[in-house]
Amino acid sequence: MRYLLSFIDSNYIASAIIFGNIILAVTVIFLERKNASSAWAWLLILYFLPLIGFLLYLLLGRQLRKKHLFRWEGRKNIGIDKLISYQVEALKEGKLDYRIHHLKSYDQLIYMNLTGSNAVLTQDNDVQIFTDGTDKFEALIKDIENAKEHIHIQYYIFKLDNLGNRLLNALIERAKNGVKVRILYDDMGSRRLKKKKFSELIKYGGEVEVFFPAILPLLNPRLNFRNHRKIVVIDGRIGYIGGFNVGDEYLGLSKKFGYWRDTHLRIEGSSVHPLQTRFLLDWNQASIRNRVHYSERYFPAIPTKGDTAIQIVSSGPDTEWANIKNGYIKLISSAKKHIYIQTPYFIPDESFLDAVKIAALSGIDVRIMIPNKPDHMFVYWATYSYVGILLDVGAKIYIYDKGFIHAKMVVVDDEAASVGTANIDNRSFTLNFEVNTFIYDIEVSHSLSEIFERDMLDSYELTKALYAERSLWIKFKESVSRLLSPIL
Numbered sequence: 001m002r003y004l005l006s007f008i009d010s011n012y013i014a015s016a017i018i019f020g021n022i023i024l025a026v027t028v029i030f031l032e033r034k035n036a037s038s039a040w041a042w043l044l045i046l047y048f049l050p051l052i053g054f055l056l057y058l059l060l061g062r063q064l065r066k067k068h069l070f071r072w073e074g075r076k077n078i079g080i081d082k083l084i085s086y087q088v089e090a091l092k093e094g095k096l097d098y099r100i101h102h103l104k105s106y107d108q109l110i111y112m113n114l115t116g117s118n119a120v121l122t123q124d125n126d127v128q129i130f131t132d133g134t135d136k137f138e139a140l141i142k143d144i145e146n147a148k149e150h151i152h153i154q155y156y157i158f159k160l161d162n163l164g165n166r167l168l169n170a171l172i173e174r175a176k177n178g179v180k181v182r183i184l185y186d187d188m189g190s191r192r193l194k195k196k197k198f199s200e201l202i203k204y205g206g207e208v209e210v211f212f213p214a215i216l217p218l219l220n221p222r223l224n225f226r227n228h229r230k231i232v233v234i235d236g237r238i239g240y241i242g243g244f245n246v247g248d249e250y251l252g253l254s255k256k257f258g259y260w261r262d263t264h265l266r267i268e269g270s271s272v273h274p275l276q277t278r279f280l281l282d283w284n285q286a287s288i289r290n291r292v293h294y295s296e297r298y299f300p301a302i303p304t305k306g307d308t309a310i311q312i313v314s315s316g317p318d319t320e321w322a323n324i325k326n327g328y329i330k331l332i333s334s335a336k337k338h339i340y341i342q343t344p345y346f347i348p349d350e351s352f353l354d355a356v357k358i359a360a361l362s363g364i365d366v367r368i369m370i371p372n373k374p375d376h377m378f379v380y381w382a383t384y385s386y387v388g389i390l391l392d393v394g395a396k397i398y399i400y401d402k403g404f405i406h407a408k409m410v411v412v413d414d415e416a417a418s419v420g421t422a423n424i425d426n427r428s429f430t431l432n433f434e435v436n437t438f439i440y441d442i443e444v445s446h447s448l449s450e451i452f453e454r455d456m457l458d459s460y461e462l463t464k465a466l467y468a469e470r471s472l473w474i475k476f477k478e479s480v481s482r483l484l485s486p487i488l
Contacts, residue, residue, distance in 0.1 A: 080277065083120050099123045102415055103309055103440050109330045109416075110311065113438060117323040119311035125269030126306030127444050130242070131407070131451055133250040136264045137163060140232060140240060143266075144170045147234050149297055150180040152279045154231040156189035156421075157245035160197055164246050168201065175204035182206070182292075184283055186227045187213045189245070209286040225317050228421050228432040230264075231279050236300045239272040241265050241312075241420060241437055243406050252403060257373070259403030261455065263342070263419050263448075265437060268305040274312035278435055309440040315422070316433035324422040324436045325429040328410055329355045331438070335412040338365035340452040342407040346370055346383045347425035347485045353386065357393050366395040369455060371405045379425070381474070382481035391464045402458035408436070414446040426485065 090096035091111045098104060100123070113119040130136035144151055144167075151174060158164060175181045181201060185193060187210045198208045211227040232240035242264025244250050252259040267275070276298055284291045292298075315323035332339055332355045339359055346368060348356070360366040368387060374380030387397045408424075411417035420436025422428040439445065 080118070080120050080274065084114055084118055087121055088114050096121075098309075099307055100309060100440070100442075102442065106334065106416055106440055109327065109334065109438070110440075112330060113311045113313050113323070113327060116321045116326065117311075117313045117315065117319070119313045119323075119438070120274060121309060121311055122270035122274075123309045124302075124304045124306065125267055125271050125308040125310050127308050127310070127439065127441070128266040129444070129447055129451070130244075130264040130266065131261060133244055133252060133260055133262065136240075136242075136244055136262075136266075137167070137251070139266060141167065141170050143234050143238050144174060147174050147179050149235045150182070150233075151235075152182050152184075152231070152233040152276070152283070154184040154227075154229055154279055154282060155246050156186045156226065156228045156230060157247060158183070158185040158190045158193055159245075159247035160193065161248045163248050163251060167246060168198070171206065172201050172204060175201055175206045178205075180205065180207075182283060182290075183208045184211060184227075184279070184286055186211045188226045189228070207287075207290045209283060209290070211282065211286045224431055226432050227282060228428065229278070229282065229314075229435045230421055231275055231282075231435065233272060233276045233279055236276055236298050237268065237272060237302055239267040239275040241267065241275060241435060243408050243421060257375070257404040261400065261403055261405045261407060263407035263409050263451070265419055267310070267437075268302075269308070269310070270302055271310040271312055271437070272302065273299050275435075278312065278314055282433070307441075308444055311438040312435065313418075313420075313438055314433070314435045315429070317431060318433070322429045324418075324420070324434055325349075325352060327418060327436070327438055328352065328422075328424070331410055331412055331416060331418060332356060332359055334416070335359055335364050337413045338449075339367070340409070340411045340449055341366075341368045341424070342405060342409045342452060342455070343368075343424040344371050344375065344404070344406045344408075345379050345423040345425040345428075346386050347379065348386060349426060349429065352424065352429075353389070356390060356395065360390065360393040360395045366390070367398060367452070367456075368395060369398040369400055369405060369452065369459060372399045372401050373404060375404065378481045378484060380481075381477040382485040384474075385478035385482045387462065388467050388478075391462070391467055397462040398456055398459040399462055400455060400459045402455075405455070409448060409452070411445050411448045411452065414449050415442055416440050417445045417448050419448070 087096060088111065091107060091114070103110070110121055114121070130139065151171060160168065171181045183198065183206070195208050195210065198206065202208060212225065230242060230245060243262040244264045248254065249257055250260050250262065254260070280292050280298070313323050313327055315325070329352055356366060368390065370383055370387060391397060408422055409417065409419050417439045418436050419439065420434065422434040422436050428434050
């Protein structure tokens with residue numbers, strides 16, 4: 001009798017698991033409206049790992065509810081919306097005043113960024129490029145030390161090691177002198193960081209917030225939706241954006257990664273205002289008690305600093321379109337001579353992969369540079385698999401061999417480029433909150449191309465012959481990683 005009851009109980013549990021999986025499968029297909037590849041990947045996981053798959057889906061698979069995200073009434077006071085409407089209409093009529101003639105070639109990309117991401121075009125910016133962490137943080141700390149009104153800092157990873165503490169001490173000193181300091185970091189990227197570590201900064205009026213914090217340790221229902229943006233705005237006049245996070249490893253001090261090669265921009269000009277807007281939207285999403293209202297001190301009049309044209313483009317699970325991915329594709333499709341891409345992860349969806357294939361098959365010089373080592377194993381082997389495909393269409397693949405390359409850059413024809421936080425993968429395209437600059441400037445684009453070409457000296461070319469020599473074990477890892485890539 002006891003055996004019979006045990007048998008019935010086990011059958012009941014099994015039936016409950018099967019029924020739960022069926023309900024979840026229906027949810028994945030009909031309610032969540034995921035893309036086909038992602039849906040199939042999750043269905044396979046649910047089928048082969050019934051209970052574990054269910055738990056994984058609860059943590060990683062659910063889509064984000066967008067209704068109440070990133071609301072800020074102060075946006076109406078900035079005047080950006082009116083400027084966007086004016087630029088859209090001027091583009092439609094062919095009357096937008098370009099200070100540099102070659103911008104006309106990128107009318108469609110500019111229009112798409114305006115309508116899809118509310119990315120106003122500014123044409124008065126000065127841009128400084130950093131590829132070395134020490135140089136970038138020395139410049140940043142110097143700007144912090146000269147701050148007079150406010151400092152807004154947002155990073156995915158913020159480590160309080162030697163670099164992090166040095167940065168924090170500089171911020172504390174400015175707070176002591178009456179400068180308003182706000183720090184925003186991502187809960188997952190900075191999972192070992194606690195707000196109490198900023199107690200001295202808070203003591204002097206600083207404010208610290210965490211984006212999408214966990215309910216309990218290791219329990220975060222929004223685990224898959226991370227704020228990957230890296231933004232600094234100082235006095236509403238100076239902006240930083242790019243790939244560097246805060247930590248000693250970004251200075252090349254990690255034994256695992258060695259030299260850290262990244263790309264970061266320091267911007268002066270009107271594009272700092274959209275960066276400020278982006279920070280304030282993220283801040284108010286994370287903060288309940290310390291929300292920031294519109295004030296002119298956050299958006300001061302900025303004298304002309306240069307003539308570089310820039311759009312600040314954001315994307316994430318809150319946006320209707322994959323704005324940065326679409327911008328990448330449009331940029332690639334506009335190329336006539338060459339396309340240079342640097343990314344730590346190359347796991348494109350079909351649309352991006354086809355755009356690169358078409359460019360290479362059209363005779364355009366396509367070069368892609370990836371790291372020689374992984375920071376995430378599955379992602380690395382999936383990347384290796386996808387670049388192998390492009391060898392067959394004539395693309396050139398370079399493996400950066402000096403250390404670890406973390407740069408996110410696309411540059412075409414020495415005329416236009418994109419630099420920011422978005423990698424070439426599904427996570428950056430659809431799951432993470434990202435921000436990129438789209439730059440329309442011959443001098444800056446040429447400088448980025450030269451940086452790529454210098455990096456080639458620290459790389460080796462992955463030829464078809466070298467790729468064919470990989471072992472069966474590597475091929476197996478590539479296949480598994482590529483199969484899982486829609487959910488990585």
